Amino acid sequence: MAAPLPVARDTADPSFADLLAARPALSLHAHDGLLLEEVPLARIAREVGTPTWVYSAGTLRRRYRALRAALDGAGLEATIHYAAKANDSQAVLRVLRAEGAGADVVSGGELRATMAAGIPAAATVFSGVGKAPEEIRLALAEGIFQLNAESVEEVAMISAIAAGMGVRAPVALRVNPDVDAGTHAKITTGKAENKFGIAYEDAHALYAHMAALPGIRPIGIATHIGSQITAGMAAYHAAYARLAEMVRGLRAAGLPVERVDCGGGLGIPYRDEVAPAPEALAGTIKATLGGLGLPVMLEPGRWIAGPAGVLLASIVLQKQGRGRRFLVADAAMNDLLRPSLYEAWHGILPLSPARHAAPLAPADIVGPVCESGDTFARDRAMPDLPPGEFIAFLDAGAYGAVMSSTYNARPLAAEVMVDGTRFAVVRPRQTHQDLLAQQRLPEWLAP
Ligand SMILES: Cc1ncc(COP(=O)(O)O)c(C=O)c1O
């Protein structure tokens, strides 16, 4: 494979070769083009159409096992509760279930999805700042492993519901440690100004209060300081050190603490970020919470699922504007929202090997939706890509399909799972008829 030609770039983006080298499940084949595991992505694009999400079972397994090995290697007694919000596809959940994953859910819908995939409620933690009474009831009826409560009001609600059901709810208190995880403002959660968790200063008193309530069995404390954390371990260290101090205080007051939930948030390199390895996280947990002799929990989402997915798209047309070249794809912000919502950077690779060796020039890669924000990348070094050419958006396995909408009456894209040499459509593309069929009209709006 010839290296892409050097071009004057407005940014120091990684080259196609760099992007490929950092993603072990992807490779470029001289004849078949870009492969995910052993399946040519162009074959999927041709047979299933575009836009289509494609997930790699092998990557999900490899990453789950790497995390498991890091925790075991640090000598931690730890359970992994995959954050289903990152990707709640039944296919993804089943691959992870087969690896032994528990779940972290934030809604009744996610709880039903993880249970349908075979992850028992008894291995599931239910987080979230506004669990509805029927969601709390569902979780308790199914025998949830842990409810993470976030406020005095919620604690009262859970206690009343549980007492009414004649049970004691296993509740961990989500503490807001007021640390800055250095992530995008829209996805940081552990600062005092964020809506999440109970203020550190108030947590001890609330925990003591929980122990006195009829419907609550206090089982521990939890935190989650943000998502896509790449700025090293300092924020994690500060947060977990505060949790450890709190556990000591609770124990000194004679209150029972069974476990500590360390949350998720471990970042991945989308562009050229240096993301901490799971060993670093395991080491930080060991250094801060290890001395307590308690089991710990982890709620990773992105780290497991992000690198396991790509979004396939076709070029609709190349449009030469005044001084700007636009590559208009058939995927849009309704499919992959992250660039529009967080100015997130995703690698974009042509599937054709010839395009990897072609001259590059800056282009804006956009979708067809009627919003200027429907822009995936600006001034990206891209080859000439005529209509019908396929591209892949990288690292789209987490917070991709789950954040899709049908804005502009665009049906939800198909989902495909690849495993070695085989692949299967695990969610067919929605049709225009599907969109219409979901609507109901009263008689007085009949034609
Ligand atoms: C409580 C909780 N746990 C886990 C996660 C998963 O985060 P991530 O995908 O960054 O690992 C989130 C999302 O930020 C969360 O809010």
Ligand SMILES: N[C@@H](CCCC[NH3+])C(=O)O
């Ligand atoms: N959806 C966000 C992350 C939010 C994490 C959930 N609390 C993203 O795409 O990066």
